[in-house]
Amino acid sequence: MRFTKMEGCGNDYIYINCFEEEVKWPEALAVAMSERHFGVGADGLVLILPSETADFRMRMFNLDGSEGEMCGNAVRCIGKYVYERGLTKKDTVTLETMGGIKTLKLHIQQENVIAVTVDMGEPILEAEKIPVRSEKHPVIGETLRILDREFAFTCVSMGNPHAVTFVDNTQDFDVEKYGSLVEYAPIFPNKTNTEFVQVIDRTHLAMRVWERGSGETMACGTGASAALVAAVLNGLCERKVRIQLLGGTLEIEWRESDNHVYMTGPARFSFDGVWLR
Numbered sequence: 001m002r003f004t005k006m007e008g009c010g011n012d013y014i015y016i017n018c019f020e021e022e023v024k025w026p027e028a029l030a031v032a033m034s035e036r037h038f039g040v041g042a043d044g045l046v047l048i049l050p051s052e053t054a055d056f057r058m059r060m061f062n063l064d065g066s067e068g069e070m071c072g073n074a075v076r077c078i079g080k081y082v083y084e085r086g087l088t089k090k091d092t093v094t095l096e097t098m099g100g101i102k103t104l105k106l107h108i109q110q111e112n113v114i115a116v117t118v119d120m121g122e123p124i125l126e127a128e129k130i131p132v133r134s135e136k137h138p139v140i141g142e143t144l145r146i147l148d149r150e151f152a153f154t155c156v157s158m159g160n161p162h163a164v165t166f167v168d169n170t171q172d173f174d175v176e177k178y179g180s181l182v183e184y185a186p187i188f189p190n191k192t193n194t195e196f197v198q199v200i201d202r203t204h205l206a207m208r209v210w211e212r213g214s215g216e217t218m219a220c221g222t223g224a225s226a227a228l229v230a231a232v233l234n235g236l237c238e239r240k241v242r243i244q245l246l247g248g249t250l251e252i253e254w255r256e257s258d259n260h261v262y263m264t265g266p267a268r269f270s271f272d273g274v275w276l277r
């Protein structure tokens with residue numbers, strides 16, 4: 001089975017073109033292929049499929065085989081894939097995801113997609129839709145004790161669940177120690193992705209992320225979108241920021257005019273391969 005490895009800000013996935021290949025058990029395949037010693041090595045698996053309601057459809061599976069509703073970095077990579085591999089000639093592409101249909105604006109230079117802007121849609125702030133067990137609306141400053149620390153979480157869904165907290169310094173922060181426990185905290189019935197965010201100034205954030213089903217990754221597009229929304233709700237930054245992640249930088253805007261979040265960032269091919277097992 002042929003596959004392509006791609007990354008967006010270091011958030012790396014294995015992409016399978018399901019116009020040409022058939023995948024019967026994506027959950028098991030995600031676990032086997034994502035493994036970094038016995039497999040290809042990735043944060044998960046992404047299927048590019050035909051759609052009845054949009055130009056293309058995405059399904060994404062985390063490292064542990066669980067399915068995520070949305071993936072910002074994968075959406076940008078699919079934009080590059082479908083254009084550069086000749087599946088479309090359009091520079092604006094619609095993509096069906098479990099988190100809704102997303103519109104991708106491809107930035108093209110000499111037939112290369114150098115960046116993609118994704119309309120991530122409106123952030124979801126209702127506790128029961130995120131979902132998070134909370135009496136607050138919106139869920140700002142929900143406190144949770146994890147081991148020796150008390151965190152205040154702002155919860156946002158960008159199609160998938162996110163819990164955002166602000167820390168003094170992301171560099172020294174033990175993301176694994178706390179993130180792995182927040183993921184399974186009982187207040188998150190579907191588990192959660194967790195973002196640890198440092199405010200550098202009003203237009204510049206730094207962020208590290210613990211992803212549900214994958215652990216710490218180099219970047220998370222839905223997480224960066226949720227981080228901006230949370231920072232604005234807490235009065236910490238402007239509505240348009242640059243977010244520095246371990247693997248690169250994303251530009252995120254939460255537009256007042258339509259309440260949509262827009263994410264712009266890179267997408268890159270790493271290599272093509274053939275899976276033999």
Ligand SMILES: N[C@@H](CCC[C@H](N)C(=O)O)C(=O)O
Nearest residue numbers: 068071072073160220221222
């Ligand atoms: N890395 C992604 C998010 C992937 C899904 C997530 N782990 C989940 O289970 O919701 C992104 O770039 O948004």
